[in-house]
Amino acid sequence: MSASLRVYLCLLASLALGWLVLQLRTTGAGWPEPDLLLAGAIALYVGSHGVRMLRLGLLTLDQRDKALALVCAHALTAFPSALIPFKIGEILRLAAFRHVFGQWGKALAVWLAERFGDVLVLAACILALYLLDVRLPESMRWVFLLFVLTSVFGLLGLFAVATTFVYLNRHLVLASHSTRGLRLLRASHAVRHLELNIQRSVEGRMSGLLLLSILTWALEIAAFALFAHRFADNAPDAGAMFASGLLASLPGGAAGAGAFGMIQTFALAALTLAFLAALLLALRLRIERP
Incomplete structure (x- = not known):
């Protein structure tokens, strides 16, 4: 273990x-009394992160020796990422992935595959609710449009750029000897390498990726449903429940989801300490092993 990793x-x-x-000192009096519903909500949310770890392992089957390290990287960056607003903490997760793989290409490919699975599943869920004529807040329409545009333009952009670069590389190799041409050639190779890494990450595993993404969000929304049922005077309908659970996990959070956000962060802090304890125990056993 490097010195910088020990410091982190x-x-x-x-x-x-x-x-x-x-939190216990400043808001201890305002924390809800523990009961089965609250414990169930925390357990479901921790379970959703367990499924996220399984999904990371699935995306790393082409490099099986990195799967456990990648799972640990997720567990040890989820808590600080949750404290950083507007999902900027994803940069920390991406840096941890890069530390595991030793290169940005594979790290970015796994991260993009994760995000694509989330966006595709959530867009499908929102569309299904619209088709079933379930009432949703107006904000969900903009979320749906954003997800659809991200999915469509992301896929089309990746394949269009990859196809264009095949012919561009031929031209640059055969005709260009300038500094600008060489830089463009290097950039095109990087994009092509990213495309190949994404293909290797999801090849033969797309159905598993989508199923695990569905299970991840089902657990998160179920956790919010239990939490809302525990404290709401009148149980909200399915559409409002789904919308609130989704918006609570988007950048910036959602109005009224602050208490649930506190529970989420508490669960991630406990998960972090559990992984740190397991890591310390593993290191001690390795040192004491003859």
């Missing part, structure tokens, strides 16, 4: 413990 793990343990202590 120490800072992470201090941050998780400090956050838990601070």
